Amino acid sequence: MTAEAPLAPALSYGRLIPVTVHFDDLDALGLLHNARYPLLVERAWTELWQDKGVRFEGDWAAAGDACNAVKEFRIGYEAPVTRPGGYAVHLWLDRLGTTGLTYGFRFCSADGTVTYARGSRVLVRLDAATLRPAPWSEEFRAAGRELLRPDA
Template sequence: MSLAAPAPAETGPLPYGVLVPSYVHFDDLDALGLLHNGRYPLLVERAWTAYWREHGLAYRGDWHEAADACNAVREFAIGYENPVTLTGEYAVHLWLDRLGTTGLTYGFRYCSADGTVTHARGHRVLVRLDPDTLRPRPWSEDFRAKARALLRAA
């Protein structure tokens, strides 16, 4: 992996999903001055939290009140493409690849603030849980309606 300038722009306007602002701070960098690999999942999670909070879904410490926010990660995968070497403004491109009855798969890119340069990309599988049994439970119709706006066309 080269520390040279990022790869040329690979996208124009987003054909799907949303860009959520993100910020890399000095303490997010490792000893080599690169965004630490463990920070990417954290920054993606913060972006999802901000997005869903804006759309009325937020976890407030009680599993029953959490409703659709009562979920667990089943799988997480990430690939690193262009290192982040500077603090500053970036973005997380978020979308849904699949919306099932009790689970979903979302895709993400950690990218430049305008979305043109990809630093990392991946996916994560979530399962909605029943707060009493911790077994899979269907997403609410309200959540499904909001989530459909993020679905990536096949």
């Protein structure tokens, strides 16, 4: 396959997080395996929030805003990734609610100009004791507002 990936607009919101595709991430046809995209997006998301002080260190009760669960994940593939190397994940928030959020992402070239896949994921903040929805902290919400897409 030699399909041209669509060009992305200039990065004016969110964050571009570098990721690496390794040779063993490719399938038998030499394409990035479809199951690797969510994994690479998750790693980028984790890095972004760790940079903002939100991290899970083994204790759900102490995890605070890191105690959350995926409610929905959607992805569409636009062009094949055919080589190992440096790429990026562009992350942003489409919605920041009281107990949930929706973030958008693009799996793209390292400079963000070429899009290979795009999607969204819905997260729900959980109370560690009850596993019921719980509000995000004000610190998390302040950090999240910095990631909101302007037209969201």
